[in-house]
Structures are given as C-alpha cells and as structure tokens.
Amino acid sequence: MKNLAPKLSLKEYENNFAELHPPFTPLTAKAEAERCLYCYDSPCTKSCPTHIDIPAFIKKISTDNLLGSAKTILDSNWVALTCAKACPVEVLCEGACVYNDKGEKPIEIGRLQRYAMDNYFRNSSPNIFTFSKKKNKSVGIIGSGPAGLACSAELTLLGYDVIIYEANKIPGGLNTWGIAPYKTRRQDSLKEIKLIKSLGVKIKTGIKVGETVSVEDIIKKHDAVFLGVGLGKSSELEIPGEELKGVYNAINFIEKVKSENWNSVKVGKRVAIIGAGNTSIDAATEAKRLGAEQVYIIYRRDTSQMSAYDFEFLLAKKDEILFYFNSAPKKIVGKKYVEGIECIKTKLISKGLKDKPKLTVIPKSEFIIPVDMVIKAIGQKSHNNFLNSIKELKMRDGKVVVNKKNYQTGNAKVFAGGDCINGGKEVVNAAYDGKMAAHGIDEYLSN
Numbered sequence: 001m002k003n004l005a006p007k008l009s010l011k012e013y014e015n016n017f018a019e020l021h022p023p024f025t026p027l028t029a030k031a032e033a034e035r036c037l038y039c040y041d042s043p044c045t046k047s048c049p050t051h052i053d054i055p056a057f058i059k060k061i062s063t064d065n066l067l068g069s070a071k072t073i074l075d076s077n078w079v080a081l082t083c084a085k086a087c088p089v090e091v092l093c094e095g096a097c098v099y100n101d102k103g104e105k106p107i108e109i110g111r112l113q114r115y116a117m118d119n120y121f122r123n124s125s126p127n128i129f130t131f132s133k134k135k136n137k138s139v140g141i142i143g144s145g146p147a148g149l150a151c152s153a154e155l156t157l158l159g160y161d162v163i164i165y166e167a168n169k170i171p172g173g174l175n176t177w178g179i180a181p182y183k184t185r186r187q188d189s190l191k192e193i194k195l196i197k198s199l200g201v202k203i204k205t206g207i208k209v210g211e212t213v214s215v216e217d218i219i220k221k222h223d224a225v226f227l228g229v230g231l232g233k234s235s236e237l238e239i240p241g242e243e244l245k246g247v248y249n250a251i252n253f254i255e256k257v258k259s260e261n262w263n264s265v266k267v268g269k270r271v272a273i274i275g276a277g278n279t280s281i282d283a284a285t286e287a288k289r290l291g292a293e294q295v296y297i298i299y300r301r302d303t304s305q306m307s308a309y310d311f312e313f314l315l316a317k318k319d320e321i322l323f324y325f326n327s328a329p330k331k332i333v334g335k336k337y338v339e340g341i342e343c344i345k346t347k348l349i350s351k352g353l354k355d356k357p358k359l360t361v362i363p364k365s366e367f368i369i370p371v372d373m374v375i376k377a378i379g380q381k382s383h384n385n386f387l388n389s390i391k392e393l394k395m396r397d398g399k400v401v402v403n404k405k406n407y408q409t410g411n412a413k414v415f416a417g418g419d420c421i422n423g424g425k426e427v428v429n430a431a432y433d434g435k436m437a438a439h440g441i442d443e444y445l446s447n
C-alpha cells in the first residue's frame with residue numbers, strides 16, 4: 001500500500017475495539033430480568049430461529065438459578081454465547097418484545113443471555129447434559145462453523161461418534177474468523193468449541209476435504225456426513241485494476257483483524273469498501289478502528305436497497321464512514337499501488353408499473369475518489385467445485401438443495417446446513433440448521 005494509516009498504541013486499538021454492549025452486573029441483570037413480562041405467547045421465542053425458551057431463561061436469572069438458565073439456553077442453541085453477542089437482536093427477539101408496542105425499551109435479551117452464558121463458562125462449563133445410549137455409528141462433519149459445531153454436539157448427545165474435519169488451523173468458522181471483534185472476541189468462540197469437545201466430539205484441523213482427503217473417502221468412512229462448509233471468499237468486482245497492490249477481499253481482511261494482532265494488519269490512510277451489506281459495514285468500521293483516516297462505502301444502488309441492517313448502517317454513520325450511493329465502481333486507478341477508484345453515477349429507470357426498475361449508468365458522470373486501499377465486499381462465492389464433486393448432490397443458485405424437513409441432500413448419506421444451504425444468513429440460523437440436521441441424521445440412521 002502506498003499510504004498506510006499511522007500505527008496506534010495497543011491501548012488505542014483496545015479502546016477502539018471495545019465491546020459495543022458491555023456485560024450486565026449481577027444487580028443490573030436481575031433488575032432487567034425482573035422487568036420481563038413472561039408473556040404467555042412469548043413473541044421473542046417465536047422470533048428466535050433456535051426457539052430458545054426466552055421467558056424461562058430470564059425467569060431463572062431473576063431467581064438466581066444461573067445454571068438452570070444456561071441449561072435452558074443450551075438446550076436450544078450450542079453457540080449461545082456468540083449469539084448473545086452477535087445476533088441481530090434488534091430484528092429478532094428484542095424486535096419482537098411486547099415492550100416495543102408500549103413505546104418502552106425492549107428487554108435486553110441478548111445481554112441477559114450473555115450474562116447466563118458468561119456465568120456458565122466462568123464456572124468451567126459444568127456437565128448438565130443427558131447422553132443417549134451409544135449407537136456405534138459414526139458421523140463425519142465437514143466444517144467447524146456454527147452449523148458443524150451444533151450438529152456435532154447434538155449428535156454426540158444422541159449417542160453417535162463424531163469427527164469434524166476442518167480446513168483451518170483454528171476451528172469455529174466465522175465465529176472464530178469473521179464476526180467483528182467489538183461484538184465477539186475469538187476467545188468466546190474457543191470457549192464454545194472447548195465445551196463441544198468436552199462432550200466427546202473430535203476436531204481434526206488442517207484437513208481440507210477435497211484436497212487433503214477425498215470427499216468419497218469421508219463418505220465411505222462414516223455412516224452419514226454433514227456439510228457445514230459455509231461460503232467461500234468474496235466475489236470479484238471484474239473491473240480493471242483489481243490486481244493492484246492495496247486491493248483486498250473483505251473476508252481476508254476481516255480474518256486478519258480477527259486475529260486481534262491489531263498492529264500487524266495493514267490498513268490504508270483512505271479506504272474504499274465496495275458493497276453495502278453487513279460484511280461491508282464490518283470491514284469499514286474495522287478499518288476505521290485500525291486508524292484509517294477516511295473510509296468510504298461505495299454502493300451502486302440507494303439506501304433503500306442496501307442489505308445491511310439499519311442498526312449496522314447507524315453504527316457506520318457513528319464511526320464517520322462516508323457513503324457514496326448510486327455510484328458503481330468502474331476502475332481501480334494506480335500504476336503499481338491503488339491510488340483511487342473511478343466510479344460512475346447510476347439511477348433506477350422504471351419502464352412501467354409492472355416492470356422492476358432497472359439500474360442504469362448516467363453517461364459522462366465518472367468521478368475519482370482518491371484512496372490507498374480497496375476492500376471488495378460484494379458477497380461471497382459458494383464452494384461450487386467441492387460441492388459439485390459430491391455424487392447426486394444438487395445445487396441451485398449456488399446453494400446446496402436440502403429437504404427442508406430433515407436437511408438431507410440429493411445424496412441420501414449426506415446432509416447439509418448453514419450458509420451453504422441459505423446463501424449466507426446469521427450464526428443463529430446455522431446453529432438451528434446444524435441441530436435439526438442432527439435429528440434428521442438420527443432418523444435416517446435409526447431406520
């Protein structure tokens with residue numbers, strides 16, 4: 001990179017990446033728990049993809065039964081600490097809280113869940129689980145993200161021997177390598193992995209199925225296989241200049257940030273992020289927290305069409321990220337290093353009420369934003385080659401096709417869940433898929 005952002009002191013980095021939502025104290029947790037109305041129809045539980053019995057775990061906090069509270073949470077969600085800190089609660093459980101209708105602040109369900117889970121891990125994760133009789137059958141899980149972890153933990157309780165094959169050196173998928181450090185730290189994910197390993201799950205890291213070992217061998221070796229491979233690297237922009245020094249893909253950049261070795265992450269003085277989804281917001285706010293002087297988000301459509309949540313958009317604005325809407329990147333400018341990004345203005349043209357408006361460029365509206373770094377965040381590619389190599393498995397629009405009832409793919413022995421079947425949602429969706437797929441696998445192997 002031509003112009004690097006100046007390095008900060010360790011204290012400044014830690015301040016910049018401080019938690020967005022600090023933990024409750026015992027007193028404030030109890031006060032918040034006692035505010036809950038324990039609604040009979042619990043809209044919060046209905047809106048949680050893992051259907052945690054939220055009124056029940058909150059009630060247990062109010063009666064100082066913290067272990068019971070953690071048990072209620074873990075019964076539904078194996079990565080509950082990560083979810084407590086990273087779930088978009090504003091659009092899930094807290095968004096459904098009846099207090100919103102009364103014009104009052106919703107119950108802080110995420111922070112209460114974190115309170116119970118922090119207490120559970122602080123007390124060395126006591127064994128509160130019931131195991132079924134051993135089945136003498138084994139399941140191979142490919143990928144140790146939340147989908148793979150949830151599936152493995154549930155299968156172990158159901159009596160199966162489980163081995164997770166993970167390409168990375170450190171397991172956990174995006175919980176370990178992706179989620180913004182001001183939401184969760186790597187340590188949170190590692191605590192959940194330790195718990196799942198303590199149930200008997202084996203995790204083999206540094207094994208990329210399809211390269212280190214063939215997928216056929218894994219399918220032959222086990223009675224069933226679960227695919228929790230998530231998505232791959234960021235998509236390319238396919239514009240001139242992408243090869244210049246200073247062009248990064250968001251997933252690689254975020255992985256480096258997530259190592260928490262702040263000093264070692266290179267960031268430009270002026271950074272342009274391409275795309276306006278949640279990953280773009282993360283890349284932008286992380287670049288800013290690492291010391292970038294100016295960060296821009298460039299998006300070819302307008303605010304109404306950006307996929308980032310409103311609260312993420314707000315966070316970016318608070319971090320003084322500047323937005324260029326209706327601006328499509330045309331070329332990355334520079335000789336050897338990035339010096340700028342050339343964009344062209346766009347507009348939506350409607351041809352009639354029936355037709356969807358079409359995005360068109362405004363001729364001769366090009367402009368250049370001088371930047372030192374470009375981060376591509378326009379979505380992730382799927383692991384097409386690997387997935388297509390699995391016999392009888394069907395793909396549609398880059399997603400693995402599964403039977404929604406039991407998560408079975410076209411190959412009867414192979415099940416799948418998480419981002420690889422939904423194209424990229426949230427941790428909580430992957431956790432639910434993994435757990436439900438475990439029951440699908442159990443049913444398949446029991447018949």
Ligand SMILES: Cc1cc2nc3c(=O)[nH]c(=O)nc-3n(C[C@H](O)[C@H](O)[C@H](O)COP(=O)(O)OP(=O)(O)OC[C@H]3O[C@@H](n4cnc5c(N)ncnc54)[C@H](O)[C@@H]3O)c2cc1C
Pocket residue numbers: 086087088142143144145146147148165166167168171172173174175178179180183207208209210228229230231251254278279282383386417418419420424425426427428430
């Ligand atoms: C930058 C970023 C930030 C995010 N922030 C949030 C957030 O704040 N809150 C939230 O709820 N969600 C967030 N998400 C979404 C969330 O992280 C994902 O939905 C979730 O992690 C998907 O889980 P998964 O198990 O399907 O896949 P992943 O977490 O991607 O895990 C897949 C695992 O499979 C492994 N793997 C892949 N191929 C192979 C192979 N051939 N052999 C062996 N192993 C393999 C990978 O190394 C990886 O460990 C974010 C996503 C991104 C990209």
